[in-house]
Amino acid sequence: MPKRKATGDAGAEVSPAKSKKAEGSEGQSDACLDALDFSSDASTKSGVKWNKKFISMNVNGFRAFLKKGGIDYIKKEEADVLCIQETKCTSKEIPVDELKEAGFTAHFLSGDKSGYSGVGIIYKDDPIAITEGINIEKHDGEGRVITAEFENYYLVTVYVPNSGRGLARIDYRTKEWDVDFREYLKELDKKKPVVLCGDLNVAHQEIDLKNPKSNKNKTPGFCDSEREGLTQLLDEGFLDTFRLLYPKKEHAYSFWSYMGNAREKNVGWRLDYFLISNRLEDKLCDSFMRTDVKGSDHCPVGLLMAL
Structure with missing residues (x-):
């Protein structure tokens, strides 16, 4: 791997309409978790029941998430692999002992800039190999990608760059990152099929956000060039699992601003x-969102596969 180097964004990343005020950022109590049903009888079209559960979540600060009941959620979800984004801490600050006690092994990647970005993968069964970044120095300094190779597939977790306030980074995100990351995934896909998860920082279709008209080409995450980047990736041989199964399902969201009781x-x-x-x-068996699981401004999203 080349030496990681920050790409020069001095400010913290901004999700759509995100406020500094952590309104409604309460954690998940044991009682609330106990009331949730994490089981599923989902199966493929041919009737084969799922045997692998993947979960992805932007935790908006992993240490804060753990203080809000994150370990209890991880235990109760019982995913085979749980991928997280926006850890906002160095790998040394991750309480790996707590995860080990819960029966999981973890691998984390932080960026060069403290408190910024960062991704992790928590798993039960050891992958064949784990790779950090996409081997392009201008991208890899921000700690955005981990790839885990398993016998029959690659699992990639990503925290895609946000275009930033005033769309200051939209050219970097759409003309550089999206292009290079798409090529990285295509090369993996030539070897083994790919499961990609993470915060892609884009609402692909109008159905994917509450207020498309007022946000179009004004707010990070709903600009034409960002949406086209995801369209191009799908056209290269990938499927959006949720929209494949639920093409017309409305009001299905994974992020809510802390402002105005949005959640x-x-x-x-x-x-x-x-x-x-x-x-x-x-x-493919199912693709879903755990909208009742709190502790972040995002909720977990999940995938059930028969692999």
């Missing part, structure tokens, strides 16, 4: 995704 009103955005290689379609 309670369900004024949200679908920014978190599971994409899969086309040839994995017959292995």
Whole structure:
């Protein structure tokens, strides 16, 4: 791997309409978790029941998430692999002992800039190999990508760059990052099918956010060039699992601003995704959102596969 180097964004990343005030950022109590049903009888179109559960979540600060009941959620979800984004801490600050006690192994990647970006993967069964970044120095300094190779597929978790206040980074995001990351995924897909998850920082269609008209080409995450970047990725041989299964489902969001009781009103955005290689379609059982799980301004999203 080349030496990681920051790409020069001095400010913290901004999600759509995100406020500094952490209104409604309460954690998840044991009682609330106990009331949630994490089981599923989902199966493929041919009737094969799922045997792998993948979960992805932008935790908006992993240490804060753990203080809000994050470990209890991880235990109760019982995912085979849980991927997280926006850890906002160095790898040394991750309480790996707590995760080990819960029966998981973890691998984290932080960026060069403290308190910025960062991704992690928490798993039960050891991958064949784990790779950090996409081997392009101008991108890898921000700690955005981890790839885990398993026997029959690659799992990639990503925290895609936000275009920033005033769309200051939209050219970097759409003309550089999106292009290079798409090529990285295509090269992986030539070897084994790919499962991609993470905060893609884009609402792909108008159905994927509450207020498309007022946000179009004004707010990070709903600009034409950002949306086209995801369209191009899908056209290269990938499927948006949620929209494949639920093409017309409205008001299905994974992010809510901390402003104006947005979560309670369900004024949200679908920014978190599971994409899969086309040839994995017959292995797909379900794609879902855990909207009742709190502790972040995002909720977990999940994928059930028969692999």
